[in-house]
Amino acid sequence: MAYWVYILRCADGTLYTGIAADVDKRAAVHNRGRGAKYTRSRLPVEVVYREACPDKGAALRREYRIKQLSRPQKLALISIYQRKQGSVMKKVAFIGTGNMGGALIQAACQAVGPDQVVITDRDAARAQTLADQLGCTAVSGNGEAARQAEYVFLCVKPQVMAGVVGELVPVLAQQRDKVLVTIAAGIRIATLRGWLEGLDYAPAVLRIMPNTPASIGMGMLALTGEPEAREEHFQGVEDILAKAGRVERLSENQMDAFSAIAGCGPAFVYPFIEALADGGVKVGLPRQQAMVYAAQMVLGSAAMVLETGKHPGQLKDEVCSPGGSTIAGVAVLEEKAFRSAAIQAVEAAFHKTVELGKS
Numbered sequence: 001m002a003y004w005v006y007i008l009r010c011a012d013g014t015l016y017t018g019i020a021a022d023v024d025k026r027a028a029v030h031n032r033g034r035g036a037k038y039t040r041s042r043l044p045v046e047v048v049y050r051e052a053c054p055d056k057g058a059a060l061r062r063e064y065r066i067k068q069l070s071r072p073q074k075l076a077l078i079s080i081y082q083r084k085q086g087s088v089m090k091k092v093a094f095i096g097t098g099n100m101g102g103a104l105i106q107a108a109c110q111a112v113g114p115d116q117v118v119i120t121d122r123d124a125a126r127a128q129t130l131a132d133q134l135g136c137t138a139v140s141g142n143g144e145a146a147r148q149a150e151y152v153f154l155c156v157k158p159q160v161m162a163g164v165v166g167e168l169v170p171v172l173a174q175q176r177d178k179v180l181v182t183i184a185a186g187i188r189i190a191t192l193r194g195w196l197e198g199l200d201y202a203p204a205v206l207r208i209m210p211n212t213p214a215s216i217g218m219g220m221l222a223l224t225g226e227p228e229a230r231e232e233h234f235q236g237v238e239d240i241l242a243k244a245g246r247v248e249r250l251s252e253n254q255m256d257a258f259s260a261i262a263g264c265g266p267a268f269v270y271p272f273i274e275a276l277a278d279g280g281v282k283v284g285l286p287r288q289q290a291m292v293y294a295a296q297m298v299l300g301s302a303a304m305v306l307e308t309g310k311h312p313g314q315l316k317d318e319v320c321s322p323g324g325s326t327i328a329g330v331a332v333l334e335e336k337a338f339r340s341a342a343i344q345a346v347e348a349a350f351h352k353t354v355e356l357g358k359s
């Protein structure tokens with residue numbers, strides 16, 4: 001019967017070599033603190049190498065030879081093995097596969113390929129369904145997702161972010177080359193750092209503010225980092241977001257205002273589109289047609305602002321014929337304080353974002 005030699009990477013980064021008939025079972029015993037005195041004080045451990053031998057005697061001999069190797073030699077052995085297994089680190093992990101995480105996962109799969117994307121969620125079935133749709137990998141556990149990737153996107157609600165970040169500390173202690181990317185509204189990088197208690201170094205942390213149109217490559221996203229953040233990490237995030245839409249680098253102080261327009265904004269525009277369609281239905285159009293006409297009109301109008309560079313006021317004037325139908329409609333919007341309502345909506349969203357960041 002085949003017997004195995006295995007190498008474990010311990011929580012402190014050291015390597016432990018052993019033999020077993022069943023490596024996964026043996027690793028589980030180690031992780032329960034009953035495998036070896038050496039690993040007991042260095043949990044959790046992770047299997048990073050396994051080699052089949054014809055029998056136990058051969059495994060013992062191979063174990064002896066591996067134990068004679070220097071650490072760099074062992075690391076080289078592991079690296080060759082992992083490359084053969086295709087288990088080298090993936091580019092990106094997403095923790096949280098809800099509305100916004102899901103949208104970013106779609107974009108990331110297109111940008112870096114689904115084989116480079118690993119996802120997880122408290123609701124394992126939700127993550128698995130999305131992974132099945134997109135061809136990426138769903139794993140169980142936030143630590144496991146982080147362990148497998150270079151960039152770790154934190155896509156949970158601000159209220160649960162502290163707990164999720166805390167869960168990652170053991171992985172970050174072991175693997176120092178991660179880049180954390182938070183998408184949470186309001187939460188400052190410094191606040192997130194405060195949740196990384198117990199680490200003896202400062203991991204890379206960047207922050208983005210996306211919006212849901214990112215799922216179809218039409219997003220408006222902002223990216224920020226501390227002054228000492230590395231350019232290669234900014235570029236790494238931009239590569240991952242390459243199919244999400246327009247990404248702008250911003251100072252962290254502007255993120256909450258950006259969030260109130262671009263992050264929340266889709267929810268201000270959809271009711272507008274729906275209401276325009278309602279108006280169309282009221283004056284005789286079938287619902288489905290009215291919806292398409294309203295949505296395409298909003299898309300085209302937005303593109304006009306971006307592509308012509310003209311002020312929206314001027315573009316509005318170009319539609320209003322003197323004594324015509326459009327100015328009659330514009331007058332009603334003014335009477336009902338439409339513009340003031342939009343301004344106040346952004347302001348309210350801004351204040352709430354600031355508040356979320358403090359709680």
Ligand SMILES: NC(=O)C1=CN([C@@H]2O[C@H](COP(=O)(O)OP(=O)(O)OC[C@H]3O[C@@H](n4cnc5c(N)ncnc54)[C@H](OP(=O)(O)O)[C@@H]3O)[C@@H](O)[C@H]2O)C=CC1
Nearest residue numbers: 096097098099100101121122155156157158184185210263
């Ligand atoms: N929605 C949007 O348009 C935007 C959202 N954001 C930000 O994105 C973040 C996520 O928001 P959104 O996607 O809307 O929220 P959702 O609730 O849709 O998604 C969050 C997901 O994370 C899961 N989750 C909760 N706790 C954990 C945990 N401990 N470990 C792993 N997964 C967990 C949730 O599961 P469950 O449902 O079981 O709780 C859910 O599936 C927020 O911080 C928000 O500020 C930013 C810009 C836009």
Ligand SMILES: O=C(O)[C@@H]1CCC=N1
Nearest residue numbers: 184185259263264265
């Ligand atoms: O409503 C929210 O809190 C999030 C932040 C930006 C958009 N949605």
